[in-house]
Amino acid sequence: MNEIRFHNTLSNRLEALAPLHPGEVRIYTCGPTVYDFAHIGNFRTFVFQDILRRFLLSRGLRVMQVMNLTDVDDRIIQKAAEAGVSIREYTEKYIEAFLADMAALNLQAPEEIVRATDHVEDMVDLIERLKEKGLTYESEGSIYYRIAKFPEYGKLSKIDVGGMKAGARVDNDRYEKDDARDFALWKAPKPGEHFWETRIGPGRPGWHIECSAMAMKYLGETLDIHTGGVDLTFPHHENEIAQSEAATGHPFARMWMHAEHLIIEGEKMSKSLGNFFTLRDLFMKGQKPSTIRYLLLSVPYRRQLNFTGDSLKQAEASVERLRNFVTRLKTEGFAAGSNAKIEKLADKAEEDFDAGLADDLNTAFSLAAIFDLVREVNTAMDRGEFRQQDAPRIVAAMQKFDPILAVLNDDDADKLAKVGFVPKKPRMNAEAVEALIEQRNVAKKRRDFKKSDEIRQQLADSGIILEDSKDGSVRWKYK
């Protein structure tokens, strides 16, 4: 098997994965800020992270992944106040929605999903450590990190912060800082705002400190991989490095992996452009979970992904092709015996699939390996060169791919129902479908094709596709 190599933002090159604790990969994943429903762009990043962990698991590695939920920040405080509820109550709804959305997209739950507000103590501890080392200062009740004390600042984003002058920019926080580059570790409470009473005074945590504190609590002072969207590289991850490494004296994350953004119809997604989609928006429009997951995983994570109506159609058709193939394998009858060539095709596909992923999660390459297999096996079937005993081998290959792709085995409607999305019009149940198919069979026997075609059309209007096979049996599926 090929060596696993990932692109490390820190070195800006491909590096072999070498976990600190052999056999186990410790990953920290920047999760969502739960002030609203997560959008499709967020899920592009989360799908990348899911592919990452699933691939590592497929290699027999243990994965310890921690994902945070940022459940306290300016927006949350403001919105909760507007709604007249506590931060906890306000975020609960969006956390539940996020977990449901994850399940809908077949995103495996990380080993730990942790909330910032459950870890204020850990953050206070970390801030105290920084304080003892003389890396902080206080101003109007807030505590800041003094960037000037961390010479390596900027090593991740390669941003030369030397030019940024204090007061040169509008400070969104409207707190007084000595240097524009400095960031808040702890924010003094504003009147009427929710705050924590702690050893370092009343207030609430800054954004960056939660990730450092929680990552180190669950994964140790040095983790193997830290992931997030490209936009987090600066300042968020840069600040995490500054805080963590200054406090411990050890490297914080050995490898940083960042997912490129998703754009919509060639444009940046934004609320003002009206191209801002949540998952539920897409489900309401009739998009299937498998379609969305496939589209998000089919473009390698370091490439910008253009999310368009056309690309959704293409993704849906691709998933359909794969599913049709599996159905054919399982339902069609083949002549007895086996064909050594088929075994080789399966071996090659499995090898290539894995090699693609090992090469910085090149999902496009891996998918091509699968489609090569699909085409070659279909051809062999059509030519009568595929035998009964070949089927289990190919089914096994497909079942080897799906723990990573996770788009083959689910029934989309069931999936949606399970996570609480109810389609606008209910599907025709299986009994009704079978009954109509039987009527059509009778008509066909009489060679009353007008009638049989009417029935087929009737089913098609209800989203049922029929496939007549040579032996007279009829396969059907929901569109």
Added chain:
RNA sequence: GGCGCGGUACCCAAGUGGUAAGGGAGAGGUCUGCAAAACCUUUAUGCGUGGGUUCGAUUCCCACCCGCGCCUCCA
């Protein structure tokens, strides 16, 4: 301006110093009562532009153009 990602057929997209994977879509064909599914053929003498290195470059070097992101607590 700085940092980063990218510009490959109608669309999505892989890729290598030696002559362009895969998927979708279109066209034609096989199969079928007709469909669906599947298969076959077909759609880039060319991979943003201009130079250079080389026997040979889409792949290496230089310059330039264009798109996008970050540099403002947006994945």
